[in-house]
Amino acid sequence: MPHSAAIVENKSAPAPRPMLSGRDLLSISQLSVPEVGAIFATAGAMKQDLTPFAGSLAGRSIIGLFEKPSLRTRVTFEVGPQKLGAYVMYYDHSKQRIGERESPKDYAKNLERWVDCIVARVYEHRVLAEMAEHASVPVINALCDLEHPCQALADLFTLREHLGSFEGARLAYMGDGNNVCHSLMLLCAKLGVDFTAITPKGFEPQFSVVRDALSDAKTTGARITLSHSPDAAAGHHALYTDCWVSMGQDHQKAIRDGVFEQYQVNEELMQKLAPTGQWPLFMHCLPAHRGEEVTDDVIDSPRSIVFDQAENRMWVQNALLWHVLARA
Ligand code: CP
Numbered sequence: 400m401p402h403s404a405a406i407v408e409n410k411s412a413p414a415p416r417p418m419l420s421g422r423d424l425l426s427i428s429q430l431s432v433p434e435v436g437a438i439f440a441t442a443g444a445m446k447q448d449l450t451p452f453a454g455s456l457a458g459r460s461i462i463g464l465f466e467k468p469s470l471r472t473r474v475t476f477e478v479g480p481q482k483l484g485a486y487v488m489y490y491d492h493s494k495q496r497i498g499e500r501e502s503p504k505d506y507a508k509n510l511e512r513w514v515d516c517i518v519a520r521v522y523e524h525r526v527l528a529e530m531a532e533h534a535s536v537p538v539i540n541a542l543c544d545l546e547h548p549c550q551a552l553a554d555l556f557t558l559r560e561h562l563g564s565f566e567g568a569r570l571a572y573m574g575d576g577n578n579v580c581h582s583l584m585l586l587c588a589k590l591g592v593d594f595t596a597i598t599p600k601g602f603e604p605q606f607s608v609v610r611d612a613l614s615d616a617k618t619t620g621a622r623i624t625l626s627h628s629p630d631a632a633a634g635h636h637a638l639y640t641d642c643w644v645s646m647g648q649d650h651q652k653a654i655r656d657g658v659f660e661q662y663q664v665n666e667e668l669m670q671k672l673a674p675t676g677q678w679p680l681f682m683h684c685l686p687a688h689r690g691e692e693v694t695d696d697v698i699d700s701p702r703s704i705v706f707d708q709a710e711n712r713m714w715v716q717n718a719l720l721w722h723v724l725a726r727a
């Protein structure tokens with residue numbers, strides 16, 4: 400099957416109809432290709448003109464539970480749904496994790512009586528899974544140790560904006576084989592986008608995620624490649640990186656020190672990747688640690704699309720929430 404047979408959008412199609420009603424989103428692997436297409440189509444329509452969607456989530460209540468810090472996720476999940484008429488409540492869980500005071504099951508069974516949707520950023524994926532199992536309302540993963548699905552949706556939406564289509568698209572990720580890398584790999588495999596993960600030895604993406612991505616890639620034709628060499632980033636349309644120590648991994652700082660330096664995305668690497676032509680696009684989920692995984696000359700260059708990614712978090716998440724919560 401050719402690459403990116405995946406998403407076909409009919410630009411003259413009537414206004415989209417909700418198609419993920421009441422569903423959870425804990426992992427990219429829960430989405431089908433048409434569902435990703437629907438989210439992207441709705442995000443594009445909302446970005447162009449939000450007017451037809453105004454008030455579409457009126458009367459809906461969303462709670463955002465955050466065990467970890469956030470700028471982009473918190474703001475986009477608050478400001479975005481408010482534009483659609485929803486009420487959003489932020490609940491700070493940084494001082495007491497979900498499950499400490501009462502079980503995630505009981506927690507979810509309380510929340511479902513009051514709110515229409517739970518958005519949660521947690522340390523452990525199992526907490527999300529337990530809440531999703533017991534809550535009758537949808538649970539959306541706003542980042543956990545395993546995945547960051549809303550980020551990957553915004554990233555691929557942004558990449559397509561810049562490339563025009565996914566046809567023949569190639570994305571390289573360099574750094575830690577972490578939550579962001581996992582969701583990107585799964586989504587690229589699903590959409591027929593070639594994906595190369597370049598990590599130090601011992602920091603590769605999890606086997607189960609690679610296995611799932613390879614399974615989807617069999618259908619879409621995406622090439623999924625794992626490498627330890629920064630040279631493997633050659634020939635890609637975009638190069639993505641993320642922090643070397645994720646939230647919750649501070650205790651690993653000592654074993655990570657000195658391991659990642661050769662994986663820094665800097666001008667020298669970009670010149671090497673594109674000796675005669677233009678650099679690949681530069682992507683980062685943010686926050687960036689300037690001088691560590693990326694240098695100023697790259698992140699501030701015209702090839703950097705990091706703030707487009709940040710903006711699109713809001714459009715893609717609004718589209719997701721609309722598909723999950725809007726009344727048909
Ligand atoms: N990219 C992202 O999730 O940013 P925050 O941690 O600021 O939410």
Ligand code: NVA
Nearest residue numbers: 577579645646684685
């Ligand atoms: N991998 C990073 C992503 C931050 C948005 C973390 O989990 O901290």
